[in-house]
Amino acid sequence: QTAIALRSLGDALRFVGDLNQSRTALTSSLAMAQQLQREDLVHTAQLSLANTLQAQEDDDSALILYRTLAQTASQEIQVQALSNQFTVLMNRGQVADARALWSTLQTQFSSLSPSQPALFARITVIQQLIRLGVANTPSRSEQAEQLAIAIQQAQAIGDVRSESYGIGTLGLLYETTGQWGEAQSLSEQALTLAQSMNATDIGYLWQWQLGRIYKALGDRARTPQLKQQHFQKATSAYSDAVDSLQQLRTDLVAVNAQVQVSFQDSVEPIHRELVSLLLDPTRNDTTPDDIEKARIVIESLQLAELDNFFREACLDTESVDIDQLDAKAAVVYPIMLRDRLEVVVSFPNHDLKHYTTPVPRETVETLVDQLRQHLTLRISNRFRPGMARMYDWLIRPMLPDLDANQVETLVFVLDGALRNIPMAALYDSGAKTFLVESFSIAVTPGLQLVNPQPIQEQNLAVLTGALSEARQGFSALPNVVPEVEQIQSTVPAQVLLNEEFTEESFQSALQSNAEPIVHLATHGKFSSNKDETFLLTWDGQLSINALNDVLQVSTLNQSGPIELLVLSACQTATGDKEAALGLAGMAVRAGARSTVATLWQVNDEATALLMEQLYEELSSRQVSKAEALRQAQLRILHDPQFRNHPYYWAPFILVGNWL
Template identity: 45%
Template structure:
């Protein structure tokens, strides 16, 4: 969309200036540094609890009014009145300085630094904590008290470094504090600094490391009595679990934290947990619950920044729900609260967040969905102020985000020259910081602008930079940074697609085609990483010429304005062909064809659609396939194409499976070794009776019986088929073939992907545990995993990610599964034929499945693709 800005240029303040992403408000709650609990609790700070400090002569000699000042400051701080706390502590500091009480100076300087930090006065906070650390360095004594004071100061120093964008430095600082606390035997202080480390790891996007550390800390804290520190650690764990997509466990941790916080009557901590629960509700699409949670935070919290965080998230939900009266009522309240904030990173992010939400409202206005007054000038002003504030506090990271967002605003207004300058400034900052996440963002923006200007070479170079930086972040692509919330589908995936589209505009340039293939392969891995919320997919590039000289690989990719296909044939240059179609046209065809096939409809339209898809994907390659004696087609499919069996494509005379072996691959970088032709013992498990609301599968008995005629087999049927018994058998010996004849569902949501057993369900996470000995190399990997009665989730366009997910989690070299629920009897017949063919050592798995499908379709009762095409082979086809 285009932001019109009242049909004139944006006028910005002169502050030295020659993509739509939402700043993440996990906020000052979910990712706040909990060392402030030292001041928030009703107890005195940890350091003050040390006997040596309580009995130190320097403190006991102070007049009572100095101790009163220290406590008064803590009282103000607890209420969120940081300015008053700072004033009181400044008075106390002067008194300690006059009395040359260095111990108390160190302590009050630490408190003052925290107050300045919460006021957003980051330079003053840094100066203050540096003064505290310098005093400590000058001490010649090395008793326990001094070590603990140093650890506390280092915790504060790390907090300030984090707010300055120096996350790695902050983590190192907290590690120093942890070591000191550990040597001093202070478990509480150690826990604080370790939680800070975990939150720093979250800031770097390293959520798995953060989760592991937090889980260890929560386990260690279970034996401790309920206190606010325990509540904080549970909340931090909840946020980490939410970020990696484990919403159920996240909610459990947060609810435990909430119960402790309420029990201890801590409104600040209660509001913090309620805020996080609001974010969980958003992720679960429970929008009214989320709105209610955020409103509760507004009512509970005394702090403007915390109220604002909740209001910004509330506004975002209201816009999503198009509740315009509530939006109009809330907007001026947010503006007023923003005006009260001093310059700080949270304040800057709040402005960018607000600006981005207002840009979303502008889209609604232009599309006619909202009858509101345009906020265009206000958006520019918000971002300009954010840039100014970032420069004031010398926060380069915040400045880069604000500059890029302003560049996006100019681009949307078709002011490309200004957009290019702003984006380049942001990119320069990212390069200076060596920040891969920022480089990926800014380079993507530069590429989009260059493309809009018609400079394709510059656009390709920019997208190459973005791609390379995303690849370097692969381990944490789940959420590149806590500063910005990336939706993979909306923010990351389009970078791959735009890059491929630009590369393929150059025709059959081999360098570009090879790079495009690499990007498509990388997208396949990135999608699986995102599916698992973890970069757990092992990938090793494989040369197909060394695998199967009679196999061709077909890479279709759906772009916004065309369908592109790259063809890879051993010992031949890459080739590509294009069909000019909109994404909507392609996807409509795919949806209709899936509907006909999966429901068994016999209509002329289904054949027409099947032939159309054949024309797009196969016909342009037929001459090359024939001349190179290709026997097997391996598809690396994209988008909705994954939901369709390629074997059922029709050339007007025959189905594709009648001409070629057909296999699917998530990418040849994931290619495992082929079937080892030796004794093929089978572990077969299944259900024949109706269980947990699923229908009976009476033909499973015969299916498994026929299998045992071909191979030695251990069977688990009905009551014997439980998760625990399956694991016991899998752990007992190597089974080259595992056959599971039971209901199951593949979904784009890992939590909704499962296989049914007699009394429970096997999830993707269970697959990790079931096949753990094989993944660790204790037992040999499964050669072939067969899931004969599964189906993709209805209406789920990305459900086959669940199929690939189960296959990868099992570690199986090859997987056969069904894309839709198939007739029980025809499935049993097909499986019988498949295992008979597989017993022929001269046939590959792909050929064995092909022969079985051809045999089934020869039966007049089962001619329709519904009965045989659903079964697909994923992984190694040999």
């Protein structure tokens, strides 16, 4: 019983994305099954462990187990192992090796008694072939024949889920070959079956498929009326798919482990394709409602990405009206699409607008990679041409509207790789100025996650945790001491320095005091992997969850959450395109209303001066947090010793509430 329970736990942990714990549980399950000398338990544990290894991208180890099972296990497990082995080989581009398995798979499929695992294995193999464009060995007709057999067997045993999966996949095959009528009919049948049993986890696939089919029909329509009809059907189908994914977000129990929802393969493309459809420049009749729908979908994508980062639906959201929040702020939603860059902007007291630039996503991401390197070369101005191009794409088209609406603050809801460069350093080559010289700037993962309150009028006080000495393989931060001293000279501050800054002492200080600002001057790293995102203390590392737990102690002992969390010596992981997602995740999960953090580790002296100015602004003037950070950045920007270079001031970003 314990071996079975551990295997079930390992499968559940794999599904929610806790792969290391899944591997541990399944390894224990396998060891226990081997001790009991129960071959059936050994084989099921090996299959589950191989699936987790595959999810961890440890393909070589997974293939060893799959090949072992294909020789030794029961026929039902053999076919699952062969199917998964086939998928791994196809994903690795080892098409010849995968095709060599085809005859073995055919034999297994034909001799196996119908069951849901066997049917799903058969259908998944064919689905993999379709998506990778394999048209021979096996041929399209052979693929269709295998799906027809699976559908018949599913009907014979009354397995509606497998029947829907098979019919929908047959619809995918017809979509691939451009047989739109058959593809539409089959997709509708599959969706009806999925909905009849509330199988949202596969139903969204057929809604997405119908969206693509209707769009293709619209692109081929000969009359404007027919084109519009297909557009409306496509939009409706895509919207239904997004709604289904949101339902799955809060109902993970409903998801069948055999049809896991992949963010990269399904969630992200569905959202992007719907935005592309709503804002399609070739239609020439985009309505304000279309733009508002696109904005909502972009917000939904941001939320889904954070859920994927945390591997759980843990974020509370609420609708926020920007007009009531800040009448001088514009919220900017850039979204990178396959063939273009769209920027949706919410201006105060006006309808949304969108601006289209014909720059493919790949081009934008390549430039971001280059800029991230150039911005950290402090003796070079190689960043300027690239930041000027980015300014021309993101800002210049909306400049007249920004002026007309007297906008003072730009709040960016950034998409993907764009999070890795500071918007403050976008460069106007005509005026020869940086964006921060004209606007206060903030970043938020979405308006739904903003706690819409300005900083409370109270005597500012700071709880500071700081490390100046080298610890745990991280270098010393000698300028942390003057940074802390300057904070103390500006605002009242309690300081935990070096050996005083432990997780226990930090938590104790939060419990006994009610400082509205927490300032952590310590090494930290932001990564697209939640488990590799942390802050350093004297005696260990604070993970995102641990930081959240510690800060919640403070929240429980105050009238409200921490106003401002400052992380002054952190950096995003080198070479990790989605690393800034960890920064956003840290900011959101910490529970503070606002977070100031850095995209890269900054010169110590510049950091100390910037922090001194930030607290001076917050304590002596009635300004927003975004404006306080702007003034602090301008001080460094205009200081001759820092040569006007963004390396010293631009990586400081304000995440969350900018008021």
